[in-house]
Amino acid sequence: MADPRWRAGGDWLLSCNCDVFCPCVLSLGRSRPTQGHCVTWYAFHLEEGRYGETDLAGRTVVAPAYSPGPLLEGGWTMGLYLDEGTTHDQEHALTRIFTGEAGGPIRMWSFLISRHLGVQKAPIHFTKDKKSRAITIPKTLECSIAALPGGEPDDVIRLLNLPYWINREVVVCRTEKGRFRGFGFNWETGGKSAEYGVFNWTGP
Amino acid sequence: MADAERWWAKGLLFENCNCQLLCPAHLSFKQRCEHERCIGHWAIHIDQGGYGVLSLDGLNAFIISNSPQLMISGSWTQAIYIDERAGQAERRVLERIFTGQAGGPWAVLARFVSTRLETRHVPIGFKDEGRRKAMWIDDCLETAVEAIKSADPSQEAVLANVFNQIHASTQVLAFGTTRYADRGLALTTAGTHALYSRFSWAGP
Numbered sequence: 001m002a003d004p005r006w007r008a009g010g011d012w013l014l015s016c017n018c019d020v021f022c023p024c025v026l027s028l029g030r031s032r033p034t035q036g037h038c039v040t041w042y043a044f045h046l047e048e049g050r051y052g053e054t055d056l057a058g059r060t061v062v063a064p065a066y067s068p069g070p071l072l073e074g075g076w077t078m079g080l081y082l083d084e085g086t087t088h089d090q091e092h093a094l095t096r097i098f099t100g101e102a103g104g105p106i107r108m109w110s111f112l113i114s115r116h117l118g119v120q121k122a123p124i125h126f127t128k129d130k131k132s133r134a135i136t137i138p139k140t141l142e143c144s145i146a147a148l149p150g151g152e153p154d155d156v157i158r159l160l161n162l163p164y165w166i167n168r169e170v171v172v173c174r175t176e177k178g179r180f181r182g183f184g185f186n187w188e189t190g191g192k193s194a195e196y197g198v199f200n201w202t203g204p
Numbered sequence: 205m206a207d208a209e210r211w212w213a214k215g216l217l218f219e220n221c222n223c224q225l226l227c228p229a230h231l232s233f234k235q236r237c238e239h240e241r242c243i244g245h246w247a248i249h250i251d252q253g254g255y256g257v258l259s260l261d262g263l264n265a266f267i268i269s270n271s272p273q274l275m276i277s278g279s280w281t282q283a284i285y286i287d288e289r290a291g292q293a294e295r296r297v298l299e300r301i302f303t304g305q306a307g308g309p310w311a312v313l314a315r316f317v318s319t320r321l322e323t324r325h326v327p328i329g330f331k332d333e334g335r336r337k338a339m340w341i342d343d344c345l346e347t348a349v350e351a352i353k354s355a356d357p358s359q360e361a362v363l364a365n366v367f368n369q370i371h372a373s374t375q376v377l378a379f380g381t382t383r384y385a386d387r388g389l390a391l392t393t394a395g396t397h398a399l400y401s402r403f404s405w406a407g408p
Contacts, residue, residue, distance in 0.1 A: 162361050163355050
């Protein structure tokens with residue numbers, strides 16, 4: 001079944017096991033991750049969104065992913081967490097979007113993911129402050145990230161005008177706390193690279 | 205002892221090292237570089253500058269360093285190359301500037317250098333082709349850096365609001381390729397960490 005027109009926008013963050021700053025962002029997935037392989041979780045908090053007739057506002061998605069080498073070579077293993085308020089229709093829409101199957105800027109996930117471990121519903125808490133972001137899933141994910149201090153201390157260090165797929169502007173961060181246990185993975189990313197920003201996508 | 209004479213210089217600075225983009229030490233010398241030794245260069249073209257009554261306009265310089273993985277631990281070995289078009293007096297003041305004896309930003313970096321090879325005065329070629337910058341020395345150096353792809357192709361992708369001693373706070377993200385070998389120092393890169401910016405220095 002073809003996907004209807006959709007849009008999704010809000011806040012996103014990620015934490016990974018690369019040194020600060022993750023080379024994969026700047027090389028668009030061509031660089032070797034600092035440790036050779038990548039473990040990461042992407043989190044998307046939708047301020048607004050619509051998939052056909054289905055409203056997606058307020059939903060939060062967490063996508064833990066493992067990549068054995070450069071991200072663009074694929075072979076990813078990943079799973080999806082949807083927040084527990086997600087309805088049946090929203091689950092369909094979010095699963096299509098966050099596996100890349102519904103196209104848009106995230107379309108490449110559809111050909112980078114080799115193994116999809118399924119969808120789980122859980123309480124997901126996303127919070128944001130002026131220079132930090134946090135995402136938690138009780139007993140599963142504890143993650144807080146903070147922007148590195150900028151030269152101008154009132155502002156953060158920004159990457160601007162990037163051809164990055166999530167958004168062209170990214171804030172350079174370090175993971176303060178990063179622990180994930182789920183889908184048979186047990187990852188720590190404390191002290192490692194992180195980033196946040198906003199996104200505004202349409203598809204297919 | 206720092207010089208009493210005031211000096212200033214503005215122009216183009218570019219760098220390339222053996223880390224992937226972004227070199228962890230660029231954000232903090234307290235972060236480990238990717239390889240056991242961090243080897244990188246600074247290529248300098250002074251558009252305009254003065255030291256007392258001497259003009260530094262149009263002169264080139266090249267500085268290469270080989271440091272431990274943790275740059276803040278010091279013990280850097282460094283070699284400086286100064287444009288042979290510089291007169292005797294200008295050669296002397298440029299050497300004083302880059303070795304930190306004339307104060308300003310280079311005095312901070314000079315604290316990390318434990319071994320200096322003798323400064324060479326050689327013809328240094330320089331070319332600024334917009335998103336690509338190149339420098340060469342006939343018997344030992346060929347280097348070029350090229351801005352990464354950007355979202356809006358009419359402008360470069362940048363790292364903004366980063367404190368740095370010698371770069372402007374906004375630096376263009378680039379990939380660099382260098383072939384250099386001289387007196388036991390060597391650097392060979394292809395598509396690794398590179399940046400360029402318009403610098404503005406002053407001392408003492």
